[in-house]
Amino acid sequence: MPNTGEIQAPRIAVDAMGGDFGPRIVVPAAVDAAREGISIVLVGDEQRVKAELDKLDTQGLDIEIVHASQVVEMDDKPADALRRKKDSSIQVACRLVKEGGAHGVVSAGNSGASVACGMFVLGRIPGVQRPALAGILPTEKNPVVLIDVGANVDSKPQHLLQFGLMADVLARHVLGVQDPSVGILSIGEEEGKGNAAVREAFDLLKRSQLRFIGNVEGRDIFTGEVDIVVCDGFVGNVALKLSEGLARSLSRILKDELKSSWLSMLGTLLSFGAFKRFKKIVDYAEYGGAPLLGLRDIVIVAHGKSNELAMTNCIRMAATSVRNNVHGHLAEGLAAHKDLAAKPDRNAA
Amino acid sequence: MPNTGEIQAPRIAVDAMGGDFGPRIVVPAAVDAAREGISIVLVGDEQRVKAELDKLDTQGLDIEIVHASQVVEMDDKPADALRRKKDSSIQVACRLVKEGGAHGVVSAGNSGASVACGMFVLGRIPGVQRPALAGILPTEKNPVVLIDVGANVDSKPQHLLQFGLMADVLARHVLGVQDPSVGILSIGEEEGKGNAAVREAFDLLKRSQLRFIGNVEGRDIFTGEVDIVVCDGFVGNVALKLSEGLARSLSRILKDELKSSWLSMLGTLLSFGAFKRFKKIVDYAEYGGAPLLGLRDIVIVAHGKSNELAMTNCIRMAATSVRNNVHGHLAEGLAAHKDLAAKPDRNAA
Incomplete structure (x- = not known):
């Protein structure tokens, strides 16, 4: 169902088997979304x-079930999942969208398989060289879009330009950012810092219509000073997982220390939400889905550990993307x- | 003073002007190190x-001053610092080592300039293709060596192999790790994941004498399960700065929340060291120097924000490196x- 304009009644195919918790979490999350007027197809x-x-209680809600006999496991290789599990919930969900039965897909399953199914079954928007995964991370202020977080490795400069262009649309039309600033992830603030691809992409971004602010460094991602950070999927994936790992390590250490000291009573307070903003960053993986941008239809890759709220948020994001004609x-x-993406002029300033 | 064996009385040239605080912090740190029997040359x-x-009180301590008329500022470009500030403290310190007046250099100044001066003035150990900066980061358990954290970008597979070999020596002979495990930073655990350089380096590392454990992901760095993580300097620098930024953001948020709630008294407790391990990770930048491995002499690049303890630790690390014949x-x-580094055999398993 290629989206050709604004659609007021979005219909979202939800991979009911995906994620560490499967239907037990995904189904109630989908029901919550249906209560907000989103049509749901549970695949x-x-x-189960x-x-x-x-x-x-699903009375009066627009919820349909479409059967799929297979499930992609978390350790299945994406290529195998594509070839050998043609009746997997994620692949059936993608075909459903392709054939017009829904406007978008949300899955918390094997993310490599979701990306592969999305690319293979739905195909790219004409002009898109490489679809990219957009991670949306909470910061000290507004969320930041980190793109790409793992759909590509060894990205060319023109791919990085397109990542920035796609994230700009996401920020404006889904996250509601007025005039998003775009930085490119590098290892120094000054122009000329970085590897070969970054230095060339810097030129392309500078000549684009984006509000390009130049190089940003790893330490700038979580301050909330920049709306969009462009990077290769290898670097973005390392950054995403590193953030997740470090935040969890720090959270674990904090809880340990509280437990082991005479301050143990504080451990209890911690769990009662005294540290909301801290927890929000630490648990960001549970709050955000990563839209796979550049396909003919909406695909949201949710974190495997997504809880009910996170899944509902992902379905909402898919619906908003459809309503606001992101495509x-x-x-x-x-x-x-x-022209810029096709022929980067290496001599331009 | 090329190091040709174990040296029992190491003499370290300390860039007295380096870092955000200059002589006010560096000099007392050097005096502390001298009290432990390390000969010091303050440059x-x-x-001042x-x-x-x-x-x-410096009575009986082996401390010498060598005058340098210039200082490299934090925003000087490394190439400019090399060419235009030949009498800068970092360049004079490197020349001193080159000419036999000391065994190693420690600087908290402009790290790009320290790397450039080290490379240009001291030169590489024969056989080293690219010197690399080894970041030493505290984790939930033992520290991890992340190499390279910014001396190189666009590293070739054989460079990555050499980074692993050099970090193995550092871990064994300076950090005292018995049989260090080595992972390569990638975006999935299975062999075959990653970009082109990582996939080839995986093969080389597998065929080396290192205890290679395969791919590790961003989330594994801070668990302490691996002793050495090999990566390109672009990725490593992003990872290092991201960690620093995220840890600081989380720390700031935690303090804010404590202050703004009725739990404000806890803010005070925080500062009294109830959260030692948490703070250790958050403040890791202040505890570690990054050795620049692969040069003819020891160069330790300290963090610009290094406090007195951090600087003393860096001088100790330089002295230990000299004593234990790291070179x-x-x-x-x-x-x-x-052979492995020279001719990677692409067909090998």
Whole structure:
């Protein structure tokens, strides 16, 4: 169902089997989204999905089940999942969208498989060279979009330009940022710092219509001073997982120290939400889905550990993307920069 | 003074002008190190250094001052610092070592300039293709060596192999790790994940004498499960600065929340060391110097914000490196892998 304009009644295919918790979390999350007026197609093992639905009050909600007999496991290789599990919930969900049964897909399953199915089944928007995963991370202020967080490695400068263009659309039309600032991740603030691809992409971004602010460093990501940070998927994936790991390590250490000291009573307070902002950053993985930008339809890759709220948020994000015609804006943004992305002029300032 | 064996009385040239605090912090740190039997040469503005020394009891200590009329500022470009500030404290310190007046250099000044001066003035150990900066980061358990954290970008597979070999020597002979495990930073645990350089380096590392454990991900760095993590300097620098930034953001948020709630009394407790391990990770930048491995002599690049303890630790690390003949072991380790580093066999398993 290629999106050709604003759609007021978005219909989202939800991979009911995905994530560490499967239907037990995904089904109630989808029901919550349906209560907000989003049409839902739950894709997965019909019996298990129905069993979860039966526990909830779904009267008057627009929820359909589409059966899929297979499940992609977290350790399946994406290529194998594509070839050997043609009736997996994620692949059936993507086909459903392709064939017009829904406007977008949300899955907390094996992210490599979701990316592969999205790319293979749905295909790219004409003009997109490489679809990219946009991580949305909470910071000290507003969230930051880190793009790409793992769909590509060894990105070329023109790919990095397109990542910036696609994230600009996401920030404006889904996150509601007025005039998003765009930085490129490098290892020094001054122009000329970085590796070969970054230095060339710097030139392209500077000549684009984006509000490009130049190089940003690793330490700038979480301050909230920049709206979009562009990077290769290798670097972005390392950065994303490092952040997650470090935040969890620090959280674990903090709890240990509270428990082991005479301050142990504080450990209890911690769990009662005295540290909301701290927890929000530490647990960001549970709050955000990563939109896979550049495909013909919306695909949101949710974190495997997503809880119910995180899943509902991902479904909301998919619906907002459909309602606000993200795809139309993506195509426009890319078309406006066609020449720049096609032939980077290496001699330009 | 090329190091040709174990030296029992190491003499360290300390850039007295380096870092955000200059002689006020560096001089007392050097005096502390001298009290432990390390010979010190303080390089910098003689008057200012002497004024700081006069405040301290230095009787019986082996401390010399060597005058340098210039200072590299934090925003000087490394190439400019090299060409235009030939009498800067960092360049004079490097020349002193080159000419036999000391065994190693420690500087908290402009790190790009320290790397450039080290490379240009001291030169590489024969066989080293690219010197690399080894970041030493505290984790939940033992420290991890992250190499390279910024001396190189666009590293080739054989450079990554050499980074691993050099870090192995550092871990064994300076950090006292018995049989260090080595991982390569990638975006998935399975062999075959990563970008082109990482996939080839995986093969080389597998065929080396190192205890290679395969790919590690960003989230594994701070768990302390691996002793050495090899990566390109672009990725390593992003990772290092991201960690620093995130840890500081979380720390700031935690303090804010404590202050703004009825739990404000806890803010005070925080500062009394109830959270030692947490603070240790958050403040790691202040505890470690990054050795620049692969040069003919020891160079330790300290963090610009280094406090007195951090500087003393860096001087101790330089002295330990000299005493334990790190250079001899580096040359041996590299020689033993000469064929592997020279001609990566792309067809090998």
